[in-house]
Amino acid sequence: MGYFDGFKVTFRTLFEDRVTLSYPDEKRQKPERFHGRHVLNRYEDGMEKCIGCELCAAVCPARCIYVRGLDNPPDAPVSPGERYGYVYEINYLRCIHCDLCVEACPTEAITESKLFEFSFTDRRDAIYTKAELVVDDEGRPRELPWEDWETGDDEHTSGWMRATSPSGAARYEGQVQWSGELGYGVRAPEPGQQPPQQPAAAEDER
Numbered sequence: 001m002g003y004f005d006g007f008k009v010t011f012r013t014l015f016e017d018r019v020t021l022s023y024p025d026e027k028r029q030k031p032e033r034f035h036g037r038h039v040l041n042r043y044e045d046g047m048e049k050c051i052g053c054e055l056c057a058a059v060c061p062a063r064c065i066y067v068r069g070l071d072n073p074p075d076a077p078v079s080p081g082e083r084y085g086y087v088y089e090i091n092y093l094r095c096i097h098c099d100l101c102v103e104a105c106p107t108e109a110i111t112e113s114k115l116f117e118f119s120f121t122d123r124r125d126a127i128y129t130k131a132e133l134v135v136d137d138e139g140r141p142r143e144l145p146w147e148d149w150e151t152g153d154d155e156h157t158s159g160w161m162r163a164t165s166p167s168g169a170a171r172y173e174g175q176v177q178w179s180g181e182l183g184y185g186v187r188a189p190e191p192g193q194q195p196p197q198q199p200a201a202a203e204d205e206r
Contacts, residue, residue, distance in 0.1 A: 044180035049109035050085035056101035064094035088130040139183020
C-alpha cells in the first residue's frame with residue numbers, strides 16, 4: 001500500500017454510516033437478560049424472598065458473596081420460611097457477574113438489574129450490604145450516589161430463565177413459572193420454545 005492509499009481508505013470512511021455512539025450522551029439499549037448489579041427481591045406482601053440458605057455464596061466461583069441466616073422472629077417474621085438472610089454482602093471488587101448465584105437461588109431472591117455504570121472512590125463502597133441490595137417498599141432497587149441509573153435499568157430484574165427452571169421446556173409454554181414480586185406483580189410467562197403453529201387449512205392442503 002502506497003503513501004496516498006492510506007489516505008484513500010480514511011477519506012472513503014467519511015461517507016459511511018457511523019457505528020459508534022457518543023457515550024455517555026448516547027447509549028445502546030441493554031439486552032433483556034443483561035447481567036448488572038444485583039438486587040434482593042421481596043414478595044408482593046413485602047416479605048423478603050431470601051431465606052438465608054447460603055446457596056448463592058456456596059456456588060459463587062469468585063467467593064464474593066457472604067451470607068448469614070438467622071431464625072425468623074415468631075412475632076415479626078422477615079421471610080415466609082423458618083430463616084431469613086440476616087447478613088448479606090457482595091464484594092463487587094471480586095464479582096464477575098456470572099449469574100450463578102441467580103441460578104442457585106431456590107426462591108428467586110437474588111437477581112440482577114441492568115445497571116452496570118457504577119464506580120467507587122472508596123473500596124469500602126464496593127462491598128454492598130443487605131440494606132443496599134434489598135429493594136425498597138415499592139419494589140425498586142435502591143439507587144446509590146455512585147450509580148448511574150437509566151430508564152428501564154430497574155425493570156424486570158427477575159426476568160431470568162434459569163437453566164434449571166421448568167420454563168425452559170416447551171411443554172411449559174404460556175405457563176407462569178415465577179412468583180409474585182413487590183412493585184411488579186406476577187411476571188409474564190417466558191416465551192415459548194416451540195415453533196409457531198401453521199394454520200389448519202395449510203395442513204389440510206397437504
